[in-house]
Amino acid sequence: MSRVFLAQRRLFSAMSAPISSPFTRAVVSSMKKLYPESLADKSFDNTGLLLEAPFNQARRQRNSVLLTIDLTKAVADEAIARKVSVVVAYHPIIFRGLKSLTFNDTQQQSLLRLAQEGISVYSPHTAVDATPGGMGDWLCDIVTGAIAPSSTTTTPEITSSSSKSYSAPAYPQPGTVSPSPSTTIAHVKTTIHPSPQPTPAGLEDAGMGRLVTFNEPQTLTTIVDNIARGVGSPAGIPIAIPQSASVDSIKIRTVGVCPGSGSSILLKGVSQIPDLLFTGEMSHHETLFAIENGSVVVALAHSNTERGYLSAVMREKLEGTLKQEWEDTRKEGLGAKSEELKDIYEDADLEVHVSEKDRDPFGIMVKTS
Known part of the structure; x- marks a missing residue:
């Protein structure tokens, strides 16, 4: 059986029964341990896994996380360029119910592009x-x-x-x-x-x-x-x-x-x-x-x-918890002896980055003369 046929079969399987990547699930589990969702203010907030991108083994992302306060177009571009698996966006990009997902809305554009690339989005907001x-x-x-x-x-x-x-x-x-x-x-x-x-x-x-x-x-x-x-x-x-x-x-x-x-x-x-x-x-x-x-x-x-917390505290906390969570996930996956996902579970590397594009909309124009 050719490698091309195997890749196509795997892709068809992923499309018929979509799942998120094992690494994404480890990131979500780590965030919930660090910042329990039960502590978020659910009277107005929208926390949790807001975008669960289908996992495509034939084109899988790196075991990498990008931390940001706001998920802007610039940050989405950065996430795609880095080939991360998950964007942890402190502010929820989805706050209210959506009646459609189209390219007419710039935030929805970002969500659609990320989903296409296999990148999920998690938001902890007031739980943090x-x-x-x-x-x-x-x-x-x-x-x-x-x-x-x-x-x-x-x-x-x-x-x-x-x-x-x-x-x-x-x-x-x-x-x-x-x-x-x-x-x-x-x-x-x-x-x-x-x-x-x-x-x-x-x-x-x-x-x-x-x-x-x-x-x-x-x-x-x-x-x-x-x-x-x-x-x-x-x-x-x-x-x-x-x-x-x-x-x-x-x-x-x-x-x-x-x-x-x-x-x-x-x-x-x-x-x-x-x-x-x-x-x-x-x-x-x-x-x-x-x-x-x-x-x-x-x-x-x-x-x-808010922004300084990502580099000062969250990055190190998440990296430490995620290392253990991913190790446990890998052991369980390798123990199941799934040949289809073997190469996924054998990859022990992971990275947690803080966005270089994220910034507040407001800057200060300083008087020079």
Whole structure:
């Protein structure tokens, strides 16, 4: 029997009974272990395996994962060029029910192209926010100075533009950061909105939003410097302060943190508004409400409070868990003695990358003259 005929038969078999790749299933299992889907806010969120691409053994992808905050066309192009098996997109590319899948919608275009290439898409979103050791706790480490940038962290490049007064847009460049306990400001950390019980064992502190309470009040400028370092030294820090105060005069005892759009977490259902609200975005009227009550708001643009977590924490966590998960999957597959999938299970290599194309839609044009 010719190799061409065997390949065609395998392709027909895959088309008649489509399955996702064994490696994709190992990635999904690893993500669920790290960030249990039961912790996601299902009142609005859409987490889990959003696109399960059919597995084509005749043209299989690499044992590779691409981490991103947003699944844009540029990121889809990157995933296809890398031949990854799975894109882990923090934000769900499918939020509401779809009545069709066509090329008229750019996001649907990306989904169709990825499916054609055999690339699946998984979204953890608010499960990452709620899980202890997740994005909320990482933001706490930033404001308390518990992490310091490594030598790989770079500041945004300010480049010229045709404007006579402003540069081209600059974007934060998050790099790998390392724990720095010696510089951590003494504090207590609590969860603002605990997850409904029962939570998975060992995750009793799960929930949305975190509140940092410093043992001693800190200057606002100290906290702003910590934030800038932790998220990639943005070209500007959008900040709102009470009109009766100055940046140098403000002292901060409590900081409420929430990645992304945090007003519903930081302002609603809390007995007292924190001295500083650190989030990605907040509406005009919510910001006015906060500063009129004496608080400070730092809102960096939605995903600038999220992106650094991928390189600082998630990549290493997923790689470690996935290595064990894939090893177990391979042993089970080889034990089943499936000749058709033998070459798949014999491949022990795997990679986890952070997207180089992912960025927030908003950049900062810096005044140069």
